[in-house]
Amino acid sequence: MTQPPVLILGARSDIAKATARAFAAQGHPIQLAARNAETLAAEKTDLETRYGVAVTLHEFDALETTRHEAFLSALPELPRIAICAVGHMGEQEENERDTAAAIRVMRSNYEGPASILALLANRFDERGSGTLVGISSVAGERGRATNYVYGSAKAGFTAFLSGLRNRLAKRGVHVVTVLPGFVATQMTEGMDLPEKLTAHPSEVADAIVKAVARRRDVIYVRPIWRLIMTIIRAIPERIFKGMRI
């Protein structure tokens, strides 16, 4: 049985790499898309050696939205599953001082990902099949002083995914929203994260593979996060604004 291709957008991140492995392990050909794609040659060789699947590399910059259409047209084949792992956290303090930095965070987490998924959605819609996976964040569930620039962009992305799902539900196209919670990645290296709340990238990857197979809508990787976010969302604003959380 030949498996359909899987496209990974933002393929350099730890979550993306783990997700590529998880799908390749099931025999899917993999399309890795990122900036300076040629530097992913070692990842390509790794996937080919481990799983004997075909892997292609594609130049892709989430912020160059005018090129997204051309990027999709150049793919060897329209993927069946597309995963968007594009994102950029930045430094909250810098985002407060420097508007350009803040805008970059907003564009990397909302504008870029939404742009490419919108184009993919139209093509999937036309074909009448496919699954889109957006990796958003629990940070988008409620704005907090410590990372609201990043959080607000993720909130936008989460809403976009929810709308897309609503639009495509009857068209045979499925949309998965992933809210990973803390993950031990390059992005969070050096942060002091609580062990019980922190997932390994391979856990996120396995959760994505399962969510795609079972057509889940919104997943938290570690179940405890669903509870945590329910509580955080429920705190009245009058109290929330005085909290350090």
Add this chain to the structure above:
Amino acid sequence: MKLSGWGRYPVLEARVHAPRSVEALQALVRSEPSVIARGNGRAYGDSAINPAATLDMRHLDRMIAFDAGTGQVVAEAGVLLGDVIASFLPRGWFPMVTPGTKFVTLGGAIAADVHGKNHHRDGSFRECVDWIDLIGAEGEIRRCSREQNRALFEHTIGGMGLTGIIARAAIRLRPVESGWIRQTTIPAPNLRAAIATFEESQDATYSVAWIDCLGRGETLGRSLVMLGEHATRADLSPVQARRPFETGAKRKRSVPFDFPSFTLNRLSVTAFNKLYYWQGARKAGVEIVDWDSYFYPLDAILGWNRIYGRKGFAQFQCVLPLAEAERGLSALLEEIAETGAGSFLAVLKRFGAQESPFSFPMEGYTLALDFPITRKTLALMERLDQITIDFGGRFYLAKDSRMTAATFRASEPRLRDFRTQLDAQGAARHFRSAQSERLEI
């Protein structure tokens, strides 16, 4: 951050770097005054901790090539043995040598020169290593093999990371017909019977014994000897033979919290051991088991090291030369039974001949035991050290967390030559672990 080995003792504060490329790794070796590489943290003690700079190798986990003609895999050092199995068992290949956990990195397996249940026939991990790319003290990479930089190759295997950092390696796998093992269990009522069984089973591919270390008198050294062969297609049921490499996913359990330290005591361990022996003796004979249960029974219980509680545990593993093995093992087992210190995981294994500059194995018998860390067991292990030395044995550094430099020196006539090698290549000051400092290697 706080670091410890699999035994969770000792716990040391260490600065950890996790490079994502060989170039970044080389830069760290150049910029830090001393470093040690750390794989997946399965050495029991402080072998892979350097308080000043510990280099976490787990991001360097890419496979580079596979030759389906020879079964050679080339990979970065952070690739896990379990990943190798996951990728190549479906294509009919299995590691030539595997330790009791698949959660070790290739770099770690080479540095500790791990052994498996087939040591008496196939030797240690060394035998399957074709070459190593080693990063030296200046950050330079040298290809080491039996043909090229031979001394460095020989000393790096079993060198506990003290000759440099293993960046990549090529290892050879063995062809197998299935993912199943034909296991034969032979009960041995005492040590003499166990040794006789091992000696008669030299032709078996795999052999290992679980040993009841609380047996005394007539039952001293009571064991279940388990032999294994890779099952051929003819050994399998028609259902198994149709997909010989699919053995089914095993359910993983995990130990969710640290057991309180009173859980393991003489009574509970004695009861467990009796039950385990009689169950084993009852089902003695031949059965077909999957590779994961056969080689890695404990891997199915993630975090099993937590059953020893917060204070952690130590593993004592020694090897005694063949001629002295029976007398030496009796002395060790009597001392343990006398103290009544519980050990669930007591393993006895026959080693074949091996000559190597610093690796653990030698021809004879190896005994491995776990003890929770208490004042009593620490004192017991010192007495076991002395017995081992008296009988001409030595110790497995991948398991050690508490030996003294004097004990190590007394057990290791090869130490001086190993040091000379480190000095000759300028590695002595640069690659250091808490263990190498403690043992004054």
